[in-house]
Amino acid sequence: MAGLAAEVRIGILAWFGEETARKQWQPLGTTLQRLLPVEKVSLRYFDMVGLEAAVAAGELDFVVTNPGHYVVLEAHHGITRIATQTLEPGQDSEHAVGSAVIVPTERHDLQILEDLRGKRIAATVPDGFSGWQVVWAELKRRGLDPELRDLMPVFSGFPMSQIFDLMERGEADAGILRVCLLEHLIRQGRLPAGRYRVLSPQGASAPCLRSTPTYPGWAFAAASHTPDALARATLVALLSLDSRDSVLRWGVPADYHPVHAMLRELQVAPYEFLREHRLEVQIRRYWPVAAVFVALLAFWFAYTLRVEAIVQRRTRELSAAMAARDALEESVQAHRQQMDHLSRLSILGQLSGTLAHELNQPLATIGNYARSLTRRLQAGKLSDAAVAQAAEEIASQSERAAGILDGIRNFARKRVRRREDCDIALLVDEAVALFLGMMTRGPEVNIVQHLPPERRSVHVDRLQIQQILLNLLKNAFDAHRLAERVGQPIDIELDTEGDRIRVAVRDRGPGLAAEIQEHLFEPFFTTKPDGMGLGLSICKGIVEAHAGQLEATNCTDGPGLRFSFTLPSASP
Amino acid sequence: MTATAPASVIHIIDDEAAFRRSLAFLLESAGWMAVEHESAEAFLGANPLLTPDGGCLVLDIRMPRISGLELQRRLTTAGSAWPIVFITGHGDVDLAVQAMKDGAADFLQKPFKDQQILNAVERAVCLSLIRQEANRRCNQARDQLTRLSPREAEIARYLALGFSNKEIARELSISDNTVHVHRQHIMDKTDTGSAAELACLILRVDPSGLD
Numbered sequence: 163m164a165g166l167a168a169e170v171r172i173g174i175l176a177w178f179g180e181e182t183a184r185k186q187w188q189p190l191g192t193t194l195q196r197l198l199p200v201e202k203v204s205l206r207y208f209d210m211v212g213l214e215a216a217v218a219a220g221e222l223d224f225v226v227t228n229p230g231h232y233v234v235l236e237a238h239h240g241i242t243r244i245a246t247q248t249l250e251p252g253q254d255s256e257h258a259v260g261s262a263v264i265v266p267t268e269r270h271d272l273q274i275l276e277d278l279r280g281k282r283i284a285a286t287v288p289d290g291f292s293g294w295q296v297v298w299a300e301l302k303r304r305g306l307d308p309e310l311r312d313l314m315p316v317f318s319g320f321p322m323s324q325i326f327d328l329m330e331r332g333e334a335d336a337g338i339l340r341v342c343l344l345e346h347l348i349r350q351g352r353l354p355a356g357r358y359r360v361l362s363p364q365g366a367s368a369p370c371l372r373s374t375p376t377y378p379g380w381a382f383a384a385a386s387h388t389p390d391a392l393a394r395a396t397l398v399a400l401l402s403l404d405s406r407d408s409v410l411r412w413g414v415p416a417d418y419h420p421v422h423a424m425l426r427e428l429q430v431a432p433y434e435f436l437r438e439h440r441l442e443v444q445i446r447r448y449w450p451v452a453a454v455f456v457a458l459l460a461f462w463f464a465y466t467l468r469v470e471a472i473v474q475r476r477t478r479e480l481s482a483a484m485a486a487r488d489a490l491e492e493s494v495q496a497h498r499q500q501m502d503h504l505s506r507l508s509i510l511g512q513l514s515g516t517l518a519h520e521l522n523q524p525l526a527t528i529g530n531y532a533r534s535l536t537r538r539l540q541a542g543k544l545s546d547a548a549v550a551q552a553a554e555e556i557a558s559q560s561e562r563a564a565g566i567l568d569g570i571r572n573f574a575r576k577r578v579r580r581r582e583d584c585d586i587a588l589l590v591d592e593a594v595a596l597f598l599g600m601m602t603r604g605p606e607v608n609i610v611q612h613l614p615p616e617r618r619s620v621h622v623d624r625l626q627i628q629q630i631l632l633n634l635l636k637n638a639f640d641a642h643r644l645a646e647r648v649g650q651p652i653d654i655e656l657d658t659e660g661d662r663i664r665v666a667v668r669d670r671g672p673g674l675a676a677e678i679q680e681h682l683f684e685p686f687f688t689t690k691p692d693g694m695g696l697g698l699s700i701c702k703g704i705v706e707a708h709a710g711q712l713e714a715t716n717c718t719d720g721p722g723l724r725f726s727f728t729l730p731s732a733s734p
Numbered sequence: 735m736t737a738t739a740p741a742s743v744i745h746i747i748d749d750e751a752a753f754r755r756s757l758a759f760l761l762e763s764a765g766w767m768a769v770e771h772e773s774a775e776a777f778l779g780a781n782p783l784l785t786p787d788g789g790c791l792v793l794d795i796r797m798p799r800i801s802g803l804e805l806q807r808r809l810t811t812a813g814s815a816w817p818i819v820f821i822t823g824h825g826d827v828d829l830a831v832q833a834m835k836d837g838a839a840d841f842l843q844k845p846f847k848d849q850q851i852l853n854a855v856e857r858a859v860c861l862s863l864i865r866q867e868a869n870r871r872c873n874q875a876r877d878q879l880t881r882l883s884p885r886e887a888e889i890a891r892y893l894a895l896g897f898s899n900k901e902i903a904r905e906l907s908i909s910d911n912t913v914h915v916h917r918q919h920i921m922d923k924t925d926t927g928s929a930a931e932l933a934c935l936i937l938r939v940d941p942s943g944l945d
Contacts, residue, residue, distance in 0.1 A: 522823075523753055526845045530756035533848035534763040541763070552759065559752055649799060 168201045170194070170392065173222040175231060175380075176207040177286075178321040183207045187226070190409045197399035200392075210289060217241060223388045224396065225381075229259055229421045230291030232381035236418070237432035240386040244397045246416040247379040247408070258379025258416075260341040260365075260372040261296045264358040266329065272336065274362045275304050275373060282314045284325045284334035289431065291377075292340035293322060299424045300374040326353075336361065342370035377424070378416030505629065505700040520599060521566055524559035531556050569596045583732035586620045586663055587611060590654055593631035605639055606651035613656050613663065619732035620663050626704045627729065630712075633697045634667040634725045641671025641723060659728055662710070666726035673716040673723050682714055701727075741787030742859050747771040747805070748794040748821070757792065757851070764852050774800035778808070786866055790817045790839065790858035792851070795829050803829060806836055815865045817858040819851075868938075875938040878924040886923070889916045894933035895944060 172191070176183035187205055195203040208216055210231055216222050217239045225232075225241055235241045248258055263283070265272045272278065278301070286293030294315065298308060306312040316334045318324035325337035337358075344360070347353040360371040382400060384393040400412040426433040531552040538544040590609055598604035620627075631654075638652045650670040657664045674682065683702040698712075705712040710728040717724050744766045748754040751772065758768035771777040774797060795802035806818055817839035822830045830841040839858040842850055882890060892902045899913045906913075926932045936943045 522845050523750060527753045527756040529845070530753075530760045530848065534756075534760045537760075537763040537848075541765075548759070555752065555756060555759075562752075 170198060170200050170203045170224065170396070171206060171222050172203065172224040172226060173206050173208055173213050173216050174225075175213055175227040176209060180207040182321070187409050189407050190226075193403060193410060194396070194399055197402070198395060214238070217385060220385070220387060222385055223392065225383045225385065227383075228291040228380050229377050229418060230289070230295055230425060232383060233418055233421045233425060234432045235383070241383040242386070242393075243381040243383045243415040243418070244393055245382040245400045245412040246414065247382070248411040248413050257368075257376035259292050259296070260376040261292045261300075261374045262339050262341055262344055262363075262371055263297055263336050263361045263373040264329075264339060264344060265336045265361060267356055267359045269335065269359075272361060275301060276306065277361070278313050278336055279306055280313060281335040282316050282333065284316050284318055284328040284337040286320055286322055286325070286338070287317055288315075293338060295425065295428060295430065296374045296377065297338050299428055302427065341372040341376070345370045375420070377421050378418055379413075381415070381418070382412060502626070502629070502700065502704075505697060520601070521563060524563040524566075527559045528556050528563075566599050569599060581621055581623050583619050583621050584624050585618045586656060586665070586729065587613065587618050589620075589622075589624055589627055590631060590656065590665070593628045594635070594654070596628065597632055597635045601639070605642060605648065607635070608651050608653045610653055610655045613658060617658050617663065617731065620729045621732040622708055622729050623704075626707075630701045630704055630727070631665075631667070633701050637697070637725070638667055638669030638671065638723075641669045645671045645721070647671065655726075661731055662728040663731055664726055664728045666724055668717060668722055668724040670720065670722040673721055674714060679714060683712065741785060742766060742862075743782065743785070743787075743789040744768045744792060744855055744859075745771060745777060745782060745789070745816075746792045747774060747777050747797075747802070748792070749773055749797045750794070760848055760851065761792075761855065764855075766855065773797060774802070774805040777805065784815050784862060784866070788859045788862035788866060790819055790855060790862055792819045792821060792855065795820050795822045795826055795833065795841075803833060803836070806833060806838065810837060815862065815869060817861045817865070819854045819858050821846075872938050875935040878926075878935060879939060881923040882920060886916055886920050889913065890920045890924070890932055891936065891944070893917065893920065893929045894936050896929060 172194075174183060174187050178186075184205070184207060187207075191203055191205040206216070206222070210227075213225065213227060213231070214235060217225060217235055225235060226247075227235065232241070232243060236243070246258065263275060263278075272281070283297075285297070288294060294317075298315075301308065301313070308315050316328055318328050322339060322343060325334075325339060328334040329337050344353070344358060348355045360373060362373045363371045364374075365372050365376070382396075384396070401414070403410045403412060422433075425431070535544065535549065535552050538548060587609075594607045594609070598607065635652060639648075642648050642650050642652075647670055652670075653666075653668040655664075655666040655668065657666075683698050702712045705727040708729055710730075712725065712727045714723055714725050716722070744761050746754050746757050746761075746768055748757070748770075749772055754770050754772070758770050761768040769782070771780065777791075778800075793802045793805060800808075802820060809816060809818075818833075818837075820830060820833045820838050820841035822841055822843050827843070830843070833841055839861050840854040842854055879887065879890070889902060889906070892905065897905065899910055899917065903910045903913045920932070921927065924932060924935060926935060933944065
């Protein structure tokens, strides 16, 4: 075995102090010294911290330690197990380590682990594997978390026999022993049988009772720098041992995953970082997740951009379509307004004869006064009173002319349709004033008003309604002329009808023949030589736009025709 | 203002108050005496008489209830001598023609110049004076003729138609001398000097009196 080191250094975890350990492990040293072709096999004893420090310093070739500690050293320093200890003869090395929770036999209130809620439990040290962690994990699985103060651990330190002292002194209700220690002590006669009882006993068929699952036994591990040849030689030596002494019972290296799982669950070394929540730790730990997340984010971003691009394109197409539709609508609207405007101009045109006359009236009056003043001045008989009278009349006549022009201009102006709340009675008054203003000698117009004051408000386009009223008044007047009854009055009636307002214009003309009535509201239908036949059809359109119906009926109480329509009331 | 007499009265009948007042103001500026009436009824109610100093009516052709034309008809029927100047609005030419046929003195279409209305009024007042004169002479002639006995009136008609005494005597189967005496009486009673003057007198009373 040339090439092997002169000295093989084996570090051993000493639970019960160096002395006890030396006594316990000496046979292993002797045996290996015999089996291995090296000059010297030296056993060194450490506590956990010391052992780890020695491993870190590269002072050891092999390490013998408990499963929990092995997992830590494996994780931190890359040591590799080559064999696992079997505690009892015939025991499977995979299930070598476990713990038994014992209570004094007379404590009948404590039967299973769950009964320990609120109690004190004696353990060796917080990082002891079978002395604490194995039970801790089992308690946690059963819903008792010492960290949540479900029960209180009391740590005795080593040796494990101090557990009994704590229980005897009444400082703990229960104690934790590694599996088989109880049975071992009884066999040696150091403890009376039946003095203690195991809680939640498992493994009735196994050599010893325990309260927890079992874990692999102690590990015999090679340090990372240990030559393969030495490791192999050592493994062969270990597997070839066959002894009643537990320190000499070694089997194939066990799977330590259950240990990892348990320690991760407890978030203790080597998984203590699970308790750290610092960002950098999280990032270090989760960077693959973060990378996937970032990748997903990037993908999502790219996807969003693409979708956005598609949406924008579709939106452009859609808005182009909508713009086209709006333009069409606008042109229809403009057309309609043009029609309105034309129809108003047409009414003005039909009334223009009398309109011109009506404007002439104030102008002629003004002219008369002006000429008169000149004459009086020339004749040298101009009095102050005459000047005052003339000036007064001229002023009022010019206002009258302006008023007439204003009314016409407002009416004839092109405008956007607009609905507003207005007083129907005022609206009718204005229309009648405008109508009479355009007539030299208009007929008498009676306004018969049945509306309570609070119902007078309508929601309409006032110019359109004026347009209807002017049309109907002119029709009525024309009917009177046709029947040579020019002196007859025209009636306008206002009344409520449900939640709407009914407006009716009644003449005392000849009425309508049935065949004419049929076509009355059709565009370009007219009975008048100078008519365009648009007035009533446009009026009908306006009334329908106000959700009403324009009707013409012959009067039953005498000659004449009655046009009527309804308008929407203003919402209160 | 040559023909204007201060006592000539112009009646303005128009329902359009402002215009009526301005017209009155204008006529007064020209020295006329203007009286306003707001309707035909108001004028008929006042029933002013045409004085020897003359005058006229300025009448709006379109008025509510009794129109200008209707008032003209009623005045004609009543034998009124008031000359009428019609004022018409735009498009009332047909009515104006009718009014002229019915004897209106003049018609003016609005708008008119001040001089036009003043001229029209002046002519109408003249006409009224002429009519007054004609009336007066007609009445006078009627007075003169009513003094004649029926026989004398009959003989006067023949004389006016240019019949000689002999022809009349033969026509009436009376003597020449009797005709001569009647003729003498007729000339005396009617204060005329010739058969031609007599004819004028008869026609003045009745233009168709010699048909």
